[in-house]
Amino acid sequence: MGLVEELQKLEQLYRNGSLSAAEFAQAKSQLLSNPASIPDQAVAVLNKEAQLSRLDREWQFEQQNYMVRGRYGSQHKPSVVGGLISAFVIGGFGTLWTITTYSITSNMPKFGAFEIAQFMPLFGIIFTIFGIWSGINQVAKARAYQVAQDSYSQRRNEIERS
Numbered sequence: 650m651g652l653v654e655e656l657q658k659l660e661q662l663y664r665n666g667s668l669s670a671a672e673f674a675q676a677k678s679q680l681l682s683n684p685a686s687i688p689d690q691a692v693a694v695l696n697k698e699a700q701l702s703r704l705d706r707e708w709q710f711e712q713q714n715y716m717v718r719g720r721y722g723s724q725h726k727p728s729v730v731g732g733l734i735s736a737f738v739i740g741g742f743g744t745l746w747t748i749t750t751y752s753i754t755s756n757m758p759k760f761g762a763f764e765i766a767q768f769m770p771l772f773g774i775i776f777t778i779f780g781i782w783s784g785i786n787q788v789a790k791a792r793a794y795q796v797a798q799d800s801y802s803q804r805r806n807e808i809e810r811s
Contacts, residue, residue: 655680700808708801715794717787727791736784743776 656677663673716724717731750769757763 727787727794729788729791732784732787736781739780740777743773743780747773
């Protein structure tokens, strides 16, 4: 049992009436008069605090690798739901574009200025592929973030318990 726990135990005994004021003062002075126990415990507490502080700083830097940038440069944590919504919205727009432009351009003449319009459905295919890729990328990033956060929490709990 450490010094702090011993002092707390003594104080609890004093408060519930098991020790008189004189007995409490004597026991407390005996605990504090042992200089060997104080520095070792202080070093252990400071070491633990330093480890936790270092781990927290490392996590803050690592966290930046997973952040998603918003439209105006804001940052937020990636989410699986956001990735799926992004894939469906952008991919859906691309599919709608492809279908619409194909139905419009399929009946056009295939010569002159109309010839270039035949490539309009390709933009929709590109949008669809980009939307699906973007969604998959964001879902993967969200899962990697969750794994890293769980690892950080586990390491922090291990240090706090030691």
